[in-house]
Amino acid sequence: MSVFQFRTVPHLISEPGASAQLGAYIRQHFPEVKRALLVTDPGFLNTGLVETPLRSLRDAGIEVHVYADVQADPPEAVVMAAVAQAQLFHVELVIGLGGGSSMDVAKLIAVLAPGHQQLADMYGIGKVQGQRLPLVQIPTTAGTGSEVTNISIVTTGATSKMGVVAPQLYADLAILDANLTLGLPPAITAATGIDAMVHAIEAYTSAHLKNPLSDILAQQALTLLSQNLARVCRNGQDLAARQAMLLGATLAGQAFSNAPVAAVHALAYPIGGMFHVPHGLSNALVLPHVLRFNLSHAAPLYAQLASIVAPHASGSEDARAQAMIDAMQALAAETGIVRTLREVGIAESDLDALAEAAMLQTRLLGNNPRPVTLTDARAIYAAAW
Structure with a gap:
């Protein structure tokens, strides 16, 4: 161990x-x-x-x-x-x-x-x-x-x-x-909830300091968040679901505070810093594209998480890992959250500057399961655009 x-x-x-x-x-x-x-x-x-x-x-x-x-x-x-x-x-x-x-x-x-x-x-x-x-x-x-x-x-x-x-x-x-x-509007509820799910996923797949306690917390966080996010977006007055979301976010926080986050956050920070997009939404915009980029290095771990967010997924490890990514995209769509960079006012001509800024996030990029180059970062932003 x-x-x-x-x-x-x-x-x-x-x-x-x-x-x-x-x-x-x-x-x-x-x-x-x-x-x-x-x-x-x-x-x-x-x-x-x-x-x-x-x-x-x-x-x-x-x-x-x-x-x-x-x-x-x-x-x-x-x-x-x-x-x-x-x-x-x-x-x-x-x-x-x-x-x-x-x-x-x-x-x-x-x-x-x-x-x-x-x-x-x-x-x-x-x-x-x-x-x-x-x-x-x-x-x-x-x-x-x-x-x-x-x-x-x-x-x-x-x-x-x-x-x-x-x-x-x-x-x-x-x-x-x-x-x-209880008064949080659906858009903020969705963005912050997906932010918490990113924390759980990145803690579970962190290249450094991944550990059994963080793994358990990340899995329980993902369970609570995935089961309640669409529910609270539909009915913001659902107190039980709201409390479950709060606990899920806290458990994810405990996980990533010990097994730190990675490329999703590294690419999200410039979106927030340069275009004043809320942090949770910035994470949600790049999440599926970073997950796909990481598939070659993190498929076994993504396949494990599929049992939580895509419980009916079957087949090979790669198939279950892909099902996890698809389930995250489907959940984002169900919440009605904005899903492309262009929808938050980012032009295609801005992508180079975003990629250059993301490469400065060395503390976070070092935790990613797959190394990220400037070309990779630019390609991920292009996929999100």
Whole structure:
């Protein structure tokens, strides 16, 4: 058996309505905390769903400040503005409440607010130093898995993104409350759900650090997500399916945090960075084409996953692997998600620049089961166009 290490968040609560008890949970884990910063985005703030967890914090005697200026694909300026607010109010705990961007920013506030280090010195793997503030994460989409990962992605220039990867970014507590996801529109539900499925598939097939625990989590994640995604796209008020999606996304996050993602993400990042396409949709657009590219090297693993997403598939290993890819495409079609690059405003003349940007994602490309060249990346984008 392979030697491996596995890390994840130490405490996870999965319960509809759990965010209404946020103050009590924080009192239980951090009885001395008096001031907290809640990090979210303007869209989620406007839903009014922030009020219940805020009330529970205040009822628990915790003074809470809200930073609600998080943007999708958060730029460094947003991160630093949030850190400044945390320092101004001398907060002792950080709460991420939102999608992946809000939770990513919350992670960085927790490690930057104590003032030990500059953000520019944290980019890369294992470069965070010192202790962070206590950190609680509450996802409002079933997609990124950021509530249980040790990764935070920041937009560092006009189009470029960089990652901070360090064990300090694991939260102390993650709360999965499907009540917070009931209002998600079908398009966002579909994109974030497929994003989570990508996490599971890429963790299961990762060329580096693939391990038995991540495999089990990826398989269970794929089971929950594949069985419930079309269901929640049809009926967004289906609480049981919403909770299953949240758990599936979290399990996929635990998997890929230990067995990292690969070429789907490497090719998705430039789409998001250059054309401001949401991350989950960017992944969905390139997914089937990367899977086909990888077939020559990953067919045995894809065939294993076919038993989950295409249970009636039979025949040879290659046939079952192809059935898995076909099932993913069929699921995307069933959700009604956009499926080509041209539909999100990308011109054929943009494909060269996308391919060149994707080749800069060396941290991710190294995890792919099949090596990716510039020519390969250009061909994958052309197939997606």
